[in-house]
Amino acid sequence: MSELAKINACAKRPIDIWTNFIYYPLSIRLVYVVRNTGITPNALTISSLILALIGCGFFTRGFYHDVIIGLILVQVSYVVDCADGQLARYKQHFSPVGGWIDQVADRIKEFAIYASLAYGYTRVYGPDDHIWMYATFALFVLFLLEYYGQIRMGKPQPAVAAEANNASDQHTAKEADGFARAQQLRALVPFRGFLIGEQYFALLAFIAFDAVRPFFLFVGILGGLMCIYRPVIQYIKLKRSTT
Secondary structure: OOOOHHHHHHHOOOOOOHHHHHHHHHHHHHHHHHHOOOOHHHHHHHHHHHHHHHHHHHHOOOOOOHHHHHHHHHHHHHHHEEEEEEHHHHHHOOOHHHHHHHHHHHHHHHHHHOOOOOOHHHHHOOOOOOHHHHHHHHHHHHHHHHHHHHHOOOOOOOOOHHOOHHHHHHHHHHHOHHHHHHHHHHHHOOOOOOOHHHHHHHHHHHHHHHHHHHHHHHHHHHHHHHHHHHHHHHHHHHHHHHH
């Protein structure tokens, strides 16, 4: 297996299609370039944060050409953010501090991106209370979705119970019912769970056309729907696993 293939195997999957086909091809090549250097996963995490904050500085200016520069920097920051975890898995360099830094950096970037876009918008178009309201709500649903991603419903079965239910589980897994088929098809949906890669692609798609207000509305509405959808699906999966 080539080194690039080994690095590719370190990428977390399944993931949204935008990350899989746009961001990961770039991030695994970045890992390939830095794999034999002294660059650490934490260094990539901090670099990603710095790039995003510089990009947000351009967002605050509000003018289109500045916003585009900021957008490019923020998109590159997400590629670097993908690479930090891949490098950690490739080199087997894991630490609780590294995971904490990654989580904190992600939250800082989210706040900075939405606040700077809203501020830049008001600098160009004048004071607008609604834009701040939309940005705040969009941030709220993103933080809530991140919280959902940190928890799992139900408890793992004890080993004895798992063995006792093994035959039943295998039979259930082979059933091609409507729910299972729907879950398989969901992987092909462009915004299947509004995961972080989908959020960054939405940022790219809207802000490239200077559509700040529609972007906030899109994130708020779709994110709000996913805040309902995700726990419902988790509950259905939990019920199915206990029957």
